[in-house]
Amino acid sequence: MKTKYPIILVHGIAIKDLFFIKSFGKIDRHLKDEGYKVYKSNIDGFGTIENNAAILKEEILKILEDEKTTKVNIIAHSKGGLDAKYMIEKLGMEDYVQSLTTLCTPHKGSPIASSILKLPKWMLKIIAFWINFWYRIFGDKKPDSLTVCKELALVDDIEKETFKISKRIYCQSYSTKMDKAKDDFIMGIPLVFFHHFSKDTETDGLVGIDSTKFGEYKGCAFEESISHSEIIDFFVTKKKRERIYKFYSSVCADLSKRGF
Template identity: 35%
Template sequence: MELIGLALLHPDYYQISIYWKQWTMAATIAILIGNLIFWTGIITVYMTSVQLEIKWRVIGILCGWIPIIHLITLGKIIHITSNEIHIEKNKIKLNESRQRDEICKTKYPILLVHGVFFRDFQYINYWGRIPNELQKNGATIYYGNQQSADSVENCGKELADRIKEIILETNCQKVNIIAHSKGGLDSRAAISTWGMDKYVVSLTTINTPHRGCEFADYLLSKAPESLKMSVAKTYNTALKKIGDPNPNFIEAVTDLTASACKKRNESMTNSPNVYYQSVGSKLNTPSGGRFPLNMTHSFVKYFDGANDGLVGENSFPWGEHYQFLTVKGKRGISHGDMVDLNRENFDDFDVREFYVQLVADLKKKGL
């Protein structure tokens, strides 16, 4: 006790105490400033970035509470998103440079037709950033608004009604259809079965299973009836609640089988009044795709060969012109990539510019 008392009386003790308090205060202020910088930066990036993956968003939150580490993490996240900024700046410059040309202002408007198990929601666009890019370059866009799941014939009827509605409202006379996946089959039905060849000037199908999916035949033949009915009931009930008037899961899946498509192709022939063209793509490896296509690629490959994660390459071609797309390396271009499902930029393929040039080509053809 006497030693402690002597220490307290020593003049250096108070000097050290002052230094310690100053250091503690400085460290506290530094931590607070660091946290302020981090959370301001992270919130800004999270609210504005489309490209930042969920993985890095989670890492950012977890590391946000660890001093110094959080600033290193923020630096990494900013580095990732800097490429996004560079791409978007170039996009703006490109669109401004050709704004007067309106290269996507076709004679007839564009009707975008979605694929199976999706809908044309008002706030979540099936086609990602594509429609906005087309509109910036002069395109007039409409949507199919057919049900998410039903037979090709029934969805074709819905599209036929939609086409007549657009023509009645706008007096545009005809439309150019760009359809993805099953939407291409629905569109062919609208043209050939429901008489829309009078009102459709062109049909471009994107990754459409014109010859069906062999794996779908296998699954439907092997799955227990009780399981199929249970899945169908769950799906149909859920989709009715979000807008489908009469969804039919079983009819939709059945119409995607190779056997159903073979039979349909024999009777549903092309119209000479319509320009048909098609596009397909390939996912190079399972790891190149996003969930769930990274899980389905190998299974589909067993039955259908090279594929986009869902549809075999041999099923894509239809019409006068066919374009096959892929990129080097393990990635490739998936079924979802072709409609900008994940809003993702990746090397060697710009999905937005691809559609701009696709529509620009329709304009050059006078369509």
Template identity: 30%
Template structure:
């Protein structure tokens, strides 16, 4: 299908084996059934952007070695897109990355992260417990407070300044947005709690924040979790199969 292998890079709070939810659902099998070579990113659930980028770098090196290829495509969800951007721009991996496709990545930050960090009492105590839990369950270097701080709008201003796009990489992005009624209860809760400050969103990230590179559009009626097939079923008006096959086909048509 695609010229180069695909790495699927997950977002915050999960690993490739699970966590708050299990990312990607049917997507790896869908793409492999169409002939794509697919790997999972291998990042921590609650690591910093720097930690996740270093773990992605390890996966990229593995793919290049095992597949005998020169470059890879990365499809990244949420914070995974920031880790991929750091990998490309700060770690000098642009020459190994053919494309970066970002789904609901908070490229300009998330007000939800900001409000949770600075408005809720006890967040430091929670972070300590969360880090201890994930240290026992697979994370190499969990740092919940740092990971949260790196998703705030103020931090992303600096991040964007310090991580300019690489000319050799094709960047594209999609945003998602849910309305006032949606079956994803968790994302409806965060949308409802933070709507006045956050605006219309997928529960965590606004389409305006997700826009980066070539913006392919906003997927309406799709939550932050649904876009990575957490529930392993299609949302009304959104076919997981059609979306990801179209994404991969678009890369292939570009020779990527």
């Protein structure tokens, strides 16, 4: 194990381990091959922040017991960063987390979520019903897509949303940017909607760069166009995949140098 403490990858909304789909592609396998002790979370794809935080807490306590260690390093993507923050601050886990790295996390919300909530209530209920129905079949314990959408909406009271993470925990954040809709067919449509509903010019397709800033903001992880979903190795070209793997390796190497 190259880092002092094991690493747990926490996925965001919708994309979870399901059949041939993996929440972090082969990133966990790549890091394991490099000698890191890596786990992946199995929180709900459409679980609320509160419920997912409770699941994540149990997962981490199990890791600590199995590894006979005292802390973990969390690398969280998208909403997974919000779940992890809530777990640390609200569920008494500040003594069990050494570092929290968030990737493309909407700490200040997303204009797309805010816009979805403007749809007629009857339409929102129908959409939420079917999302919850299918994700319950896919293994979610308590899917609640409508509440999740509300939790991801733009935040007016930023201090209330970001909480105050213990100073004993090293917090850092990264963003990515998507230049054109054709750069990623998965995020192409959300990118168009984002620019329609938001004045922000830089986004990963779902989250504005300003919203991703938390703790020590390290900037965009890549100079090239990498979307919200590509950073977790979801339908990525071979050329991009190599750079994405290299990024995760550099994050873990930095944690190791810091003694984490």
